[in-house]
Amino acid sequence: DVKVTQSSRYLVKRTGEKVFLECVQDMDHENMFWYRQDPGLGLRLIYFSYDVKMKEKGDIPEGYSVSREKKERFSLILESASTNQTSMYLCATRLAGGPTDTQYFGPGTRLTVL
Amino acid sequence: QQQVKQSPQSLIVQKGGISIINCAYENTAFDYFPWYQQFPGKGPALLIAIRPDVSEKKEGRFTISFNKSAKQFSLHIMDSQPGDSATYFCAASKKTSGSRLTFGEGTQLTVNP
Numbered sequence: 001d002v003k004v005t006q007s008s009r010y011l012v013k014r015t016g017e018k019v020f021l022e023c024v025q026d027m028d029h030e031n032m033f034w035y036r037q038d039p040g041l042g043l044r045l046i047y048f049s050y051d052v053k054m055k056e057k058g059d060i061p062e063g064y065s066v067s068r069e070k071k072e073r074f075s076l077i078l079e080s081a082s083t084n085q086t087s088m089y090l091c092a093t094r095l096a097g098g099p100t101d102t103q104y105f106g107p108g109t110r111l112t113v114l
Numbered sequence: 115q116q117q118v119k120q121s122p123q124s125l126i127v128q129k130g131g132i133s134i135i136n137c138a139y140e141n142t143a144f145d146y147f148p149w150y151q152q153f154p155g156k157g158p159a160l161l162i163a164i165r166p167d168v169s170e171k172k173e174g175r176f177t178i179s180f181n182k183s184a185k186q187f188s189l190h191i192m193d194s195q196p197g198d199s200a201t202y203f204c205a206a207s208k209k210t211s212g213s214r215l216t217f218g219e220g221t222q223l224t225v226n227p
Contacts, residue, residue, distance in 0.1 A: 042203060042219040044217070045214060045216075100160075101146050102160045104159075105150075107155065
């Protein structure tokens with residue numbers, strides 16, 4: 001079974017703080033993704049990574065950056081947290097070139113920025 | 115710009131009934147259409163998926179119907195059960211985008227006993 005873990009289930013931060021969200025997968029998947037989930041907006045792609053040290057902007061990258069130094073770990077960084085970044089953040093992985101295009105999701109981190 | 119539009123936003127069905135969720139897409143280059151199911155406190159998980167070379171795919175009580183000319187696809191849940199109560203997301207992707215998914219807005223399904 002694919003296991004995708006996220007460092008925190010709940011996080012409360014102050015406006016202006018630098019925030020790190022960590023995602024770790026144990027299945028040697030090349031592709032990793034960061035989404036945010038908001039009611040009525042579905043899941044929106046922030047950044048994704050095809051492989052180690054590779055990253056591409058998704059649909060809403062403003063205010064975020066990412067780091068992928070090791071294959072199993074993909075970090076999302078909020079350089080200066082703002083209240084409009086209060087959201088559920090979901091990490092996902094995908095096996096590149098696999099028989100399906102399935103993405104496997106972690107349980108999510110609910111971030112509140114005060 | 116929402117490239118995949120999903121309806122309804124919420125749906126209440128009686129046990130044993132049929133649940134139907136609809137999605138419409140704009141980009142004709144999309145070539146993979148999955149549905150994800152999300153229970154409270156969990157991440158979404160793939161439920162069923164279809165490619166545009168077929169018009170229907172069935173897995174147990176879950177069926178995807180696909181209409182390429184109308185750029186629409188739908189999820190049908192037959193004999194809906196209270197355990198099906200969850201949020202459902204449709205999505206679409208194209209090979210040339212590296213399989214990055216574009217999701218619909220989500221539908222919260224409640225199946226009453």
